[in-house]
Amino acid sequence: KNQVEQSPQSLIILEGKNCTLQCNYTVSPFSNLRWYKQDTGRGPVSLTIMTFSENTKSNGRYTATLDADTKQSSLHITASQLSDSASYICVVSDRGSTLGRLYFGRGTQLTVWP
């Protein structure tokens, strides 16, 4: 069964600290993995996308890693800010472009305290 599991379910950190969110998937075949940020009451916004051949990708203070062999990905947030408080969703696609089906994780709810 194709699934995407995220951990932890929720996380509280102090402003300025780093954190790492985890995503494990069983989706096969695999096309790409994307991390989204969803602010409360808003739609998700794409942070990074990685295909099979990519191991790491950065977007500002966000760095995503992918191990396609173990089917694991992580999202590392550096020097957290209050505005990082949001749900972070891992999404895996089983094929590229038009035919790809998306599998969503339940997200990790991150809260950054001052």
Next chain:
Amino acid sequence: EADIYQTPRYLVIGTGKKITLECSQTMGHDKMYWYQQDPGMELHLIHYSYGVNSTEKGDLSSESTVSRIRTEHFPLTLESARPSHTSQYLCASSAPDRGQFTDTQYFGPGTRLTVL
């Protein structure tokens, strides 16, 4: 910020009422989607469209219907709302990533529906 809009943002309505959730995008995307999301749960695809006059049901069975008469507009209708329809509804559109065999989905802000 993506140019995709949803109205209303919040809706509280009584059982049995007919409602239409509006979604429009100004990016010229052919592909559009409707998702349902409950708190702490994953997004579930309920409808999608690959272009004008194309509509398909998604993975999650839904009593709602959609139409796609214009590229920019993808409304969702519930003929008779029930408390079980209480949820957040997210609309999205997508376009191919330049030079890649992937699409990026751009989400609207969502409509929070409560049926009493």
